[in-house]
Amino acid sequence: MDPDAVKSTLSNLAFGNVIAAAARDYKKEIIAQEKLKSSSSFNEEVDLDELMDDPELEKLHADRIAALKKEAEKREALQRKGHGEYREISEGDFLGEVTGTEKAICHFYHKEFYRCKIMDKHLKSLAPRHVDTKFIKLDAENAPFFVAKLGVKTLPCVILFSKGIAIDRLVGFQDVGGKDDFATRTLENILIKKGIISEKKDNEDDEDDDYHENSQRTVRSSTNPDSDSD
Numbered sequence: 249m250d251p252d253a254v255k256s257t258l259s260n261l262a263f264g265n266v267i268a269a270a271a272r273d274y275k276k277e278i279i280a281q282e283k284l285k286s287s288s289s290f291n292e293e294v295d296l297d298e299l300m301d302d303p304e305l306e307k308l309h310a311d312r313i314a315a316l317k318k319e320a321e322k323r324e325a326l327q328r329k330g331h332g333e334y335r336e337i338s339e340g341d342f343l344g345e346v347t348g349t350e351k352a353i354c355h356f357y358h359k360e361f362y363r364c365k366i367m368d369k370h371l372k373s374l375a376p377r378h379v380d381t382k383f384i385k386l387d388a389e390n391a392p393f394f395v396a397k398l399g400v401k402t403l404p405c406v407i408l409f410s411k412g413i414a415i416d417r418l419v420g421f422q423d424v425g426g427k428d429d430f431a432t433r434t435l436e437n438i439l440i441k442k443g444i445i446s447e448k449k450d451n452e453d454d455e456d457d458d459y460h461e462n463s464q465r466t467v468r469s470s471t472n473p474d475s476d477s478d
Contacts, residue, residue, distance in 0.1 A: 331383075334374075337385070338390070342354070342391065343412075346412050353382065354407050355383075356388045356406075356407065357387065357388060358387070358389060363428065364403055374439070374445070377436075378448075388400060388405075402419050410444070416444070
């Protein structure tokens with residue numbers, strides 16, 4: 249046999265053994281990594297199981313669920329009373345609307361008055377954000393009895409009711425700076441200070457795009473900026 253051929257064959261065999269050994273080592277490494285990953289996953293599952301069995305965590309979770317359920321039921325009950333939206337009512341419905349709830353805001357307006365329309369826009373944005381308070385509006389022309397009874401002389405006039413009793417009012421735009429371009433947030437802060445609505449938490453702020461839009465965008469000034477009288 250040719251000595252060179254024998255040498256080449258032996259060399260090839262040696263190279264083949266090295267490759268085979270490397271392949272075996274690589275396979276072992278992959279198997280070891282898979283075992284380690286499997287072991288780590290198992291430990292995580294065990295830890296989660298232990299946490300789920302923690303009686304204190306279970307109680308916290310149950311309490312949270314109960315609180316959310318109670319809040320949802322309260323919200324539904326208020327919505328059945330007309331909360332959560334800005335609605336127009338008639339004079340015949342007025343007493344029932346303001347006495348049938350804890351807190352109510354009623355806007356006495358005139359359909360032709362520009363500033364009444366501005367007030368409408370802001371109250372409509374606030375109503376869905378403050379479900380605890382009822383937001384309603386009443387055409388002053390069609391409610392002469394309550395206009396006289398409540399001494400409504402300047403429009404817009406927003407009267408605040410607590411348990412059916414008028415506790416405060418906003419006359420014209422005096423409380424919001426006397427200008428047409430006030431922000432919804434300005435009106436909201438005034439109503440919060442008067443105690444007729446509650447401050448919203450940061451995580452509740454939110455969903456209402458109309459509110460954010462009105463808070464940041466000014467309303468164009470009227471050609472007749474002064475409040476209108478009855």
